[in-house]
Amino acid sequence: MLRGMAAAFRTGWAIETNWASPLVNAFFSLLRPVGATLILVFIYRVAAGESSDPVLLAWLIVGAALWAYVMSALQGISFAVQQEREWLKVLKYVVVTPLPFSAYLLARSGTWLVWGTIRAVFVILVTVPVLGLPISFGAVNWGELVGAMAMGLVALAGMGMGLAGIALGVARHPMGVGEGVIGVLYLISGAIFPIGQLPGWLEATARVIPLTYWLEACRQALITGYDPTRFGVGDPWSPLAWSGVIWLGVGLWAFRWFNHRARADGLYDRTTDY
Numbered sequence: 001m002l003r004g005m006a007a008a009f010r011t012g013w014a015i016e017t018n019w020a021s022p023l024v025n026a027f028f029s030l031l032r033p034v035g036a037t038l039i040l041v042f043i044y045r046v047a048a049g050e051s052s053d054p055v056l057l058a059w060l061i062v063g064a065a066l067w068a069y070v071m072s073a074l075q076g077i078s079f080a081v082q083q084e085r086e087w088l089k090v091l092k093y094v095v096v097t098p099l100p101f102s103a104y105l106l107a108r109s110g111t112w113l114v115w116g117t118i119r120a121v122f123v124i125l126v127t128v129p130v131l132g133l134p135i136s137f138g139a140v141n142w143g144e145l146v147g148a149m150a151m152g153l154v155a156l157a158g159m160g161m162g163l164a165g166i167a168l169g170v171a172r173h174p175m176g177v178g179e180g181v182i183g184v185l186y187l188i189s190g191a192i193f194p195i196g197q198l199p200g201w202l203e204a205t206a207r208v209i210p211l212t213y214w215l216e217a218c219r220q221a222l223i224t225g226y227d228p229t230r231f232g233v234g235d236p237w238s239p240l241a242w243s244g245v246i247w248l249g250v251g252l253w254a255f256r257w258f259n260h261r262a263r264a265d266g267l268y269d270r271t272t273d274y
Contacts, residue, residue: 004099005107012108015083016076016115026118033119037064037127040192058133058223059231061124063191063215068119069156070185070211072112075178077160080109081167085268092268102255105164106157113153124222134224145221148236151244152214158248165251165258168267190215196232203232210247213240 017025040060045052085091095101128135160178167177187193188202189211195203206212213236216228220236228236262268 001099001103004097005103008099008104008107009110012080013111013114016111029115030119030122033065033068033123034126037061037123040064041127041131054132054134055223055226057131058135059219059226060192061127061131061133062135062219062222065120065123065127066215066218067186067191068123069112069116069153070191071182072116072119073109073153073156073160074163074182074185076112077105077109077157078163078167078178080105081164084108086271089269089271095263095268101259102161102252105161109160112160135222136224139224141221145218148214148217148221148240151240152210152218155210155214155240155244155247158244158251160251162247162251162254165255168262169258185209185211190231190233194231207239208243210240210243213237213243 041057044057044060048056081091084094094104097104124135127133163177163181170177185191188195188198188206189209190206191211195206195212198206212233216231216233216236217240220226220228228234
């Protein structure tokens, strides 16, 4: 199992980096998150004017930085299905190997964890001194941060596996599955908008998504003097635990169901000419 997953990770790394050197790939991989974060900062500064709040700005930066994990995980795991099936046309050969298909996809897409970490850390390291954010690395609660990251990444892996299962069964353009879900979650999970400012039904939806509580738990650990009740979430730890377990179970169940359907209907080598 370990040898198979290590080989799958090396394969995914080579494909995702286009066989480029790590330095070159890191440069281009960092352009998008840094650019997106700076755009948000400029929008906020213009909108807030002289009344700019450092805590609110830090809240926004941390959410944008950690969103690199969401983009890498949800899009990377589901996108691997399209790459293997429609571009490389080897998915049916992968399925018959001794390594379980779910383990292969997680390892094959393991680059999302590496690049998500690099992007998030880089964005925070660049913006904290430049913008004077109330984040002191000596005052960071590392225990809470590690715990929040562990629970959040497990939930992300489950959600990514669920999207990979859906990508196996959709009739057209499975690439859009991850992109569409990421766009919706970016709006309603408290990444750049406090959930208390959303319409009632959207706020209720945000409160059952583990990403909402994961982001707040990380902000609480990173930002000095942060009060999570200010943005309508409250104590994030208990909701993060139960919602993460639920979404992990739902994601794995969805992948198993769609994978069984794909095997029964002969969808492993189906192409959509995309």
